[in-house]
Amino acid sequence: MPEKKLMMGNEAVARGAWEAGVRVSTAYPGTPATEINEYMSTYEDVDTEWSVNEKVSLEVAIGASLMGARVLCSMKQVGVNVAADPLFSLVYTGINGGLVIVTADEPGLHSSQNEQDNRYYAMFAQVPMFEPADAQEARDMVKRAFEVSEQFDTPVFLRMTTRVCHTRTVVECGERTEVPLRPYEKNPAKYTMVPSHAYRRHFDVEKRMTKLIALSDTCEENRIEMRSPDFGVVTSGVCYQYVREALPDYSVLKIGMSYPIPNQLIRTFASQVKYLYVVEENRSYLEKAILVLGIPVEGKEQLLRVGEFNAGILKRRIMHQDSGQKGPAQNVPVRTPGFCKGCGHKFIFEVLAENNITVCGDIGCYGLAALPPYNALDTLICMGASVGMNHGVRKVAPKELKSVGVLGDSTFFHSGMTNLANIVFNKSDATTIILDNRITAMTGHQPNPSTGHNVKGLESPALDIETLCRALGIKHVYRVDGYKKDEIKARVLEEVARPEASVIIVDEKCVMVKKHG
Amino acid sequence: MSDQIINILAVGVGGQGIIRLSDILANVAFRCGNDAKKSEIHGLAQRGGSVTSHIRWGKKVFSPIITEGEADYVLALEELEALRYAHFLKPGGTFIVNDFRIEPSSVLEGKAEYPADIDARLAEYGKVERILGSAIAKDAGNIKASNIAMLGALSKHFDILEATWLEVIKESLPEKLHELNEKAFAAGRAAGIS
Numbered sequence: 001m002p003e004k005k006l007m008m009g010n011e012a013v014a015r016g017a018w019e020a021g022v023r024v025s026t027a028y029p030g031t032p033a034t035e036i037n038e039y040m041s042t043y044e045d046v047d048t049e050w051s052v053n054e055k056v057s058l059e060v061a062i063g064a065s066l067m068g069a070r071v072l073c074s075m076k077q078v079g080v081n082v083a084a085d086p087l088f089s090l091v092y093t094g095i096n097g098g099l100v101i102v103t104a105d106e107p108g109l110h111s112s113q114n115e116q117d118n119r120y121y122a123m124f125a126q127v128p129m130f131e132p133a134d135a136q137e138a139r140d141m142v143k144r145a146f147e148v149s150e151q152f153d154t155p156v157f158l159r160m161t162t163r164v165c166h167t168r169t170v171v172e173c174g175e176r177t178e179v180p181l182r183p184y185e186k187n188p189a190k191y192t193m194v195p196s197h198a199y200r201r202h203f204d205v206e207k208r209m210t211k212l213i214a215l216s217d218t219c220e221e222n223r224i225e226m227r228s229p230d231f232g233v234v235t236s237g238v239c240y241q242y243v244r245e246a247l248p249d250y251s252v253l254k255i256g257m258s259y260p261i262p263n264q265l266i267r268t269f270a271s272q273v274k275y276l277y278v279v280e281e282n283r284s285y286l287e288k289a290i291l292v293l294g295i296p297v298e299g300k301e302q303l304l305r306v307g308e309f310n311a312g313i314l315k316r317r318i319m320h321q322d323s324g325q326k327g328p329a330q331n332v333p334v335r336t337p338g339f340c341k342g343c344g345h346k347f348i349f350e351v352l353a354e355n356n357i358t359v360c361g362d363i364g365c366y367g368l369a370a371l372p373p374y375n376a377l378d379t380l381i382c383m384g385a386s387v388g389m390n391h392g393v394r395k396v397a398p399k400e401l402k403s404v405g406v407l408g409d410s411t412f413f414h415s416g417m418t419n420l421a422n423i424v425f426n427k428s429d430a431t432t433i434i435l436d437n438r439i440t441a442m443t444g445h446q447p448n449p450s451t452g453h454n455v456k457g458l459e460s461p462a463l464d465i466e467t468l469c470r471a472l473g474i475k476h477v478y479r480v481d482g483y484k485k486d487e488i489k490a491r492v493l494e495e496v497a498r499p500e501a502s503v504i505i506v507d508e509k510c511v512m513v514k515k516h517g
Numbered sequence: 518m519s520d521q522i523i524n525i526l527a528v529g530v531g532g533q534g535i536i537r538l539s540d541i542l543a544n545v546a547f548r549c550g551n552d553a554k555k556s557e558i559h560g561l562a563q564r565g566g567s568v569t570s571h572i573r574w575g576k577k578v579f580s581p582i583i584t585e586g587e588a589d590y591v592l593a594l595e596e597l598e599a600l601r602y603a604h605f606l607k608p609g610g611t612f613i614v615n616d617f618r619i620e621p622s623s624v625l626e627g628k629a630e631y632p633a634d635i636d637a638r639l640a641e642y643g644k645v646e647r648i649l650g651s652a653i654a655k656d657a658g659n660i661k662a663s664n665i666a667m668l669g670a671l672s673k674h675f676d677i678l679e680a681t682w683l684e685v686i687k688e689s690l691p692e693k694l695h696e697l698n699e700k701a702f703a704a705g706r707a708a709g710i711s
Contacts, residue, residue, distance in 0.1 A: 006540075006547050006555070110558045134554075134581075167556040167581035168543055238581065245579040312584035323586025328604045329638060332597065333629035335530065335621035337566030368564065373626055 012135035014039030016142035021179030030076030031111035033104035054079035068182035074102035094153035098146035108308035117282035122259035221256030232273030246314035344482030344508025362407035384415025424473035482508035522575035529594030534664035539570035546574035615650035662701035669705025
């Protein structure tokens with residue numbers, strides 16, 4: 001009998017990919033996607049790596065696909081921004097071995113800097129997209145996505161959201177199917193996107209789209225569930241669960257393949273019900289598509305513009321049900337997350353705040369320095385931005401304004417290094433502070449190039465950030481002890497006044513790694 | 518089996534073992550033949566923030582999260598967190614609250630006061646069972662087993678064999694922690710009110 005167990009959505013993606021014969025898995029850590037690649041690394045027959053950023057992870061994936069292997073590449077929603085450059089042209093070249101890209105979106109931004117809706121990336125880049133509603137569907141759809149990838153010669157998106165990623169639901173698993181490597185043949189007209197080749201490939205993309213539209217209208221992932229002839233709801237992903245819970249008698253068009261949009265199926269469904277609603281998170285992706293067909297629909301714009309959906313919103317707003325319970329208790333002291341006890345990277349922020357230094361911050365644990373009691377950050381935008389933004393600040397700021405860019409080791413390898421080269425090249429006087437804790441801590445301690453081992457726990461060279469900064473042309477590179485506030489203060493004040501570019505490395509291993517290994 | 522869904526919201530502070538507790542709870546329900554779902558928010562949990570986990574089971578469960586005002590139980594490993602999520606309890610539902618306080622930084626810095634009247638305020642929402650979960654865990658050998666002690670207290674409310682609970686607890690923990698957690702569970706169960 002097939003094994004059934006409770007599985008986190010992310011684990012189910014990994015399980016499905018493994019069953020589909022995936023040989024290579026690449027990712028850069030990011031909530032809520034991180035566990036996908038962690039689970040992949042537990043399969044001995046999958047070559048799994050943490051890449052230094054999402055662009056690199058996709059490029060590695062493309063290379064492995066070119067050589068004929070099935071490949072999984074997973075990232076959080078903003079990771080797709082980083083990987084977008086290879087993505088858009090990958091759509092033109094197509095693939096060899098099946099290539100599935102997981103985008104883990106975050107309505108409600110529990111651990112993200114925005115609520116972007118990556119269904120629009122599917123539409124923008126013309127990448128077919130599947131949207132599971134629970135862990136079983138995640139396992140099933142990732143397998144289906146590999147078939148579609150190879151059948152239509154295209155990368156395929158699997159769009160997860162936090163509540164699918166981090167919910168355990170019952171999953172029936174299968175066994176692994178070994179998929180032989182597809183032979184690689186050199187084919188510059190397909191794989192080298194010089195303008196003349198790319199122009200011809202664009203025709204292939206459009207032909208592929210016609211076939212994919214037909215698929216979306218007929219595939220079992222897009223299905224009509226008829227109940228009431230009066231009320232129908234078009235929905236996808238985890239919102240399906242909220243609809244079924246709150247509106248049990250409503251008919252549903254459940255969209256599991258959300259790009260291309262199944263226009264014919266939507267027309268059919270709309271003709272079978274009197275009133276049509278749409279229930280979706282993030283942007284009005286489905287609602288706009290339905291309106292374009294000339295079909296009256298309401299829901300998205302009225303019910304939810306920002307944040308996560310839940311069944312309660314539907315129960316209150318559509319069914320007018322109320323539990324009768326009181327609202328949230330008032331005057332409950334907030335419990336904000338903070339730096340870990342004993343962290344060696346908090347004193348630097350005390351120094352920066354106490355000395356009124358403008359701080360371009362970055363993504364990682366140290367984003368917590370934006371919150372009280374530190375209130376130390378002026379900016380936080382995206383991975384690696386601190387270094388370049390500070391350089392821009394220096395170009396315009398008055399002389400008396402002292403500023404720094406602050407980022408961690410993993411973020412430095414992700415996209416800070418190129419910024420540092422830019423600083424040297426353009427003769428900036430910027431001071432960059434690198435908090436080197438030798439691990440990607442915020443997402444749960446994934447190894448990075450400064451750690452000394454890889455995702456499988458095997459030894460790998462630990463890149464030395466000081467040497468690297470010197471090689472990039474920074475003449476003034478200093479290490480400081482993260483616990484010695486006076487030493488940090490003296491060093492910071494000296495470097496922000498220096499008319500040349502400099503780097504300060506706060507050299508402290510993550511205290512949680514020191515404690516727990 | 519009836520169509521009734523059981524909703525339990527587990528709340529506490531990062532590091533208290535909420536996620537382990539809720540995994541065990543969901544697996545016990547699943548082993549008893551239920552459809553089960555468990556949903557939580559990761560990310561900042563280990564940085565001392567407030568943590569919630571939604572556990573639901575029954576014949577068929579749709580939503581992974583509990584609607585406000587519909588939880589049968591709010592199981593709180595920390596008192597202030599019970600108050601923070603009190604509105605999730607259904608009218609007439611039960612708080613199972615660990616007799617344990619962790620002062621948040623807003624209190625430590627003197628910007629807010631830790632409420633002195635938590636039980637009275639919770640009583641406006643539903644029944645309150647205060648359990649000496651952390652003291653029980655300490656007696657059993659380690660305060661870290663507070664989560665399992667509280668699970669023991671909760672278990673009194675369900676018609677599920679003690680052996681099933683212990684079986685799943687043992688499967689979920691390394692062997693060296695079995696004795697401690699079995700003790701904590703049993704003592705928590707004995708302290709539970711049914």
